[in-house]
Amino acid sequence: MNTQQALLSNEANYTVFRFGDKTIRFRAPYSLERYTGIQEWDHGYLVVLAKYRHDPNPEEEYIDLVPILKNLYFDPDEFLAPIKGVKLADD
Numbered sequence: 247m248n249t250q251q252a253l254l255s256n257e258a259n260y261t262v263f264r265f266g267d268k269t270i271r272f273r274a275p276y277s278l279e280r281y282t283g284i285q286e287w288d289h290g291y292l293v294v295l296a297k298y299r300h301d302p303n304p305e306e307e308y309i310d311l312v313p314i315l316k317n318l319y320f321d322p323d324e325f326l327a328p329i330k331g332v333k334l335a336d337d
Contacts, residue, residue, distance in 0.1 A: 250328055254281055254294070255335035263311065265329055272314055287332045290315070290322055 252265035261274040261281075275298065282304045283295035290311040295304040315322040 248331070250330040252329050252332045253335040254284065254292070254332050256280055261309065262335070263332075264335070265325075268325070270311075270314065270318065281334055284332050284334060287329075289329075290326045292332060 249266075252263060255262045255264075256274055256278055257271070259274055259276060259278075260271040261278075263270045263272075275296075277299040279297045279299055281294050282297050284292065285295065285306070286293035292309040292311070294307050294309060296307045297304045311326070312322045315325055
């Protein structure tokens with residue numbers, strides 16, 4: 247794996263973001279089946295495609311990691327600086 251690339255996935259009712267030796271889990275919508283694509287990464291802001299149970303087609307969703315990192319007492323600038331991209335964990 248590229249050491250400058252983070253991984254995004256979901257497990258049960260959680261979104262999982264992994265980079266280096268850090269794993270961050272946060273609540274995902276109850277109907278999320280899986281993430282199907284990453285459209286954009288911009289220093290903590292993700293635009294993703296997500297597949298939900300109620301819709302046969304993936305929907306565009308947005309994840310802002312900065313407030314999540316702050317709530318977990320991470321320095322967002324320090325944590326996000328080395329990340330050059332994000333890919334789906336199962337790709």
